[in-house]
Amino acid sequence: MHAIPDLPRPPLIEALLPGRTVDLERADFSRHGLDLWRAIGSTADLWYGIPSGPFDTEAAFLSWLADRLGRDEQRAWAIIDKIGPGRRAVGLFFLLQIRPDMGTAEIGLVYGPALSRTIGGTEGVYLLSRYVLETSGYRRLEWRCGPDNPASGRAAHRYGFTYEGCLRQTYWLKDRNWDTEIYALLDSEWPAVGARLAAWLAPENFDEDGRQIRALAEIS
Numbered sequence: 001m002h003a004i005p006d007l008p009r010p011p012l013i014e015a016l017l018p019g020r021t022v023d024l025e026r027a028d029f030s031r032h033g034l035d036l037w038r039a040i041g042s043t044a045d046l047w048y049g050i051p052s053g054p055f056d057t058e059a060a061f062l063s064w065l066a067d068r069l070g071r072d073e074q075r076a077w078a079i080i081d082k083i084g085p086g087r088r089a090v091g092l093f094f095l096l097q098i099r100p101d102m103g104t105a106e107i108g109l110v111y112g113p114a115l116s117r118t119i120g121g122t123e124g125v126y127l128l129s130r131y132v133l134e135t136s137g138y139r140r141l142e143w144r145c146g147p148d149n150p151a152s153g154r155a156a157h158r159y160g161f162t163y164e165g166c167l168r169q170t171y172w173l174k175d176r177n178w179d180t181e182i183y184a185l186l187d188s189e190w191p192a193v194g195a196r197l198a199a200w201l202a203p204e205n206f207d208e209d210g211r212q213i214r215a216l217a218e219i220s
Contacts (some may be wrong), residue, residue: 029069
């Protein structure tokens with residue numbers, strides 16, 4: 001018999017989730033908009049497996065961003081690079097379909113090239129997952145992607161999300177059919193998953209050149 005959950009859960013409104021290599025700052029149009037255009041909006045290839053985009057102009061991207069940041073049912077955090085020169089936004093996280101009454105939410109992300117194969121990409125997922133499942137006590141965090149975006153599916157698996165199935169013909173977007181693969185991470189699974197991610201992210205797991213000593217797959 002399952003324990004009765006403590007519902008509803010609090011709103012997800014934290015302004016800053018600090019990390020070692022990245023911070024997650026609640027996305028702000030005036031502070032982060034131009035950085036995000038340079039990091040993700042102007043790179044058309046990033047948007048192939050995402051319903052939005054690509055964007056032909058800076059104005060089109062900024063219009064989309066302003067609309068997204070104004071939606072009540074979503075939250076967005078800019079991924080702030082703390083390792084490179086200056087503090088700049090290099091990617092964007094969303095929490096979608098937030099249901100405090102059920103304790104569930106969906107994660108969405110767009111990584112810029114500066115986050116590709118870096119510690120920061122993994123740390124960002126860790127920070128946001130910990131905030132949702134541990135700090136805020138939500139019961140379920142979903143990750144959705146299409147089967148034609150295998151890199152996203154591999155990332156979900158790497159970060160500890162469990163594949164639950166594929167919903168067929170969920171959308172018609174960008175002149176093609178979209179199926180939706182669903183992955184999820186539960187609150188009961190988070191302690192083990194979070195400990196594994198934290199062990200990989202620990203400074204002692206990297207040499208002086210920033211190369212990992214143990215791969216995440218080697219940490220149980």
